Amino acid sequence: MQKIDTGDAKTPLFNDPAKRSLIYQVGAVLMVAALAYYLISNTLNNLDRQSIATGFGFLDKESAFEIGESVIPYSAADTYARALIVGVLNTLKVSFIGIVLTVVLGTLIGVARLSTNWLVSRLAATYIEVLQDIPVLLQLFFWYAIFYEALPAPRQALNPISGLFLCNRGMIFAIPAAHPAWMWMGWAFLLACGLAWLLRRWAMQRLFETGKPFPTFWSALGLLVGLPLVVWLFFGAPVAMDTPHLRGFNFQGGMSISPEFAALLLGLVLYTSAFVAEIVRAGIQSVNKGQTEAAKALGLKSGRVLSLVVLPQALRVIIPPLTSQLLNLTKNSSLAVAIGFPDFVSVANTTINQTGQAIEGVALIMAVYLSLSLLTSAFMNWYNKKMALVER
Template identity: 60%
Template sequence: MTDTSRRPGTSAPDGTPPRRSMLNDAGVRAVLFQIIAMAIVIAIGWYLVGNTLHNLATRNIQTGFDYLSREAGFAIGESLIPYNATDTYARALWVGVVNTLKVSLIGIVFAMLIGVVIGVARLSSNWLLAKLATIYVETLRNIPVLLQLFFWYGLITEVLPAPRQALQPIEGVFLSNRGFKMPAPADHPAWWGALIALIVAILAVRFLLARARRIQAATGDRPKTLIPSLALLIGLPVAVWAVMGAPLALDMPELRGFNFQGGVSVSPEFAALTLGLTLYTAAFIAETVRSGIQAVGKGQWEAAAALGLKPGVTMRLIILPQALRVIVPPTTSQFLNLTKNSSLAVAIGYPDIVSVANTTLNQTGQAIENIALIMLAYLTVSLSISAFMNWYNKRIALVER
């Protein structure tokens, strides 16, 4: 009698291969485990959301975002866009977002400029310059940024005099504990025309530089671009301004009562926040720039010197372009840190998104919604900065041949 039974995984008497269970397939198991993990996460999230909504309903706490259409009823100290207390909570929160963007963008630009200068200075052959740059970096990096914000805010509000005794370093510029006042061009269409012309000039210069690079790659000779670029950047806006009437009137700040009226105003809160974030972040960027420059081989310096290039030209055209591939990724992180650190503005009274949302929360009692909006605002801004810097990083990446 023939025994037809066989152990699992062994071949049949006729030689056919054994049937394998789907669970023995690594790919199937990977997908199955991911489905199980996702189901667990969804179940936990469902429980937490349901439990939160139940607790809110039990305590008669209103949920949802309907409150955004109600009148805010509170004033905001400064805003780039029109706002008054009769506007909605949505408008107030948008003012906070715009104020956060203003501080972040200005801080990023100046932190990058200062960081590059300090980073290059740390590598200077001038002993005094290098030591001063080192002191700047080591001092500011090791003091918490919140303390630096308090320092700058206290310096402006406590050391500077009252408006009636304001310092006047330049005609029309006043420095007081109420902030900084400067002249501004009087409202006239010519100024807007000049601004549009400047934007057009910047685009034209970019095209000019790109054309010069293409000619250099094809022929080895680079056309001169400095004078044409300056002519576009200066001549075009001035020409448009002149054609549209060449207005020279300025809106000068004047002392009226206990403060100045007119001109451009920079509040103590904005000045302290911008100074603190900019100088603090610039110290970290300086170290990134220094390490990026040092990552470029010494042979590049030697080759440039052999060609008779000056150190400044070598740094600008040879060293920095190669160092950027090392500098850009960590600098992106510093830009994000500056943006997120702007949430400390609430400590010195600057009306950013966190400050405005906190006021909204105190009036409406809807903490979850307001915190969610704060998180969404910072997430959107941070992802936008990351996307732009990743695009720029890919654009400047060295292409292997």
């Protein structure tokens, strides 16, 4: 039988999967680059034909508009850049507070959903079903109407307790008067948080090595309360309060929470926490019941079983979908424009209307929300890796 001699013949270019894949990828990149060049050049030509300036030079110009709420000092004489920074900080404020409250409330509702108490379980289930099925924008409108329409004007403000006023301008309450002690108490509280974390790690290691529990909760509580209290006493125990008082058509002094901020925060937290509760419930139910039974057989109480056995194992199931919900909360904060809260989208829209720099404004909006989403995802991915179960 004659043997066929293949020789050193090379495989044809398009018959080689690796080379063919490379050619397709290069072609796709060139097509995208060509499309991008066409769109950008066409846009620039149209803008030039209409004598519309491009670029971000407008950021240095005077904004000439006020912003109702600001984390940092701001006036209409400031630049557009500072106005946009105010919008970013307002978005960060509502997103950060909303994420913290959502995780806490969602976890509590998720645990309550699995309660053996029929009433508690049914209430948690009702909470989840109702709030999941109502669009978040409608919830924002509802809470805004409650805060703005149902409450009286400042002159007829409700005063349930001394120093607290409720009206359609928001919730106004007394705060401690300016004093250096409060700043140092804040630093003392942060130091106490760090010490409490180290104490918990030591207590956990001690428990695993010796089997002897340590009163971590009460010790941490003592640190969190004791250190700031010592600082307060060191500065002479200041008790002066900045109490709000009615002047003209509004209150002066104290601190206020606007109806727009309260409605936005409440709507986002209640809506998102309903989904987080279901994620927590599914994560807990994913843990084998044998783990719970074994922990109880060792004499651990229900609270210890949940915190030391069930939740650490459930986190590997909870964290990925939880990340998506936290990202949704941050992106849904852009709905603030519907109820008048000056978040970044609202401030950017005002800037676009005054300057005509629509492309630059939309690009800034996209960049800000992309950055927030990537930072949130990076943190949650790090936490997911940290909490992952390592097999021996």
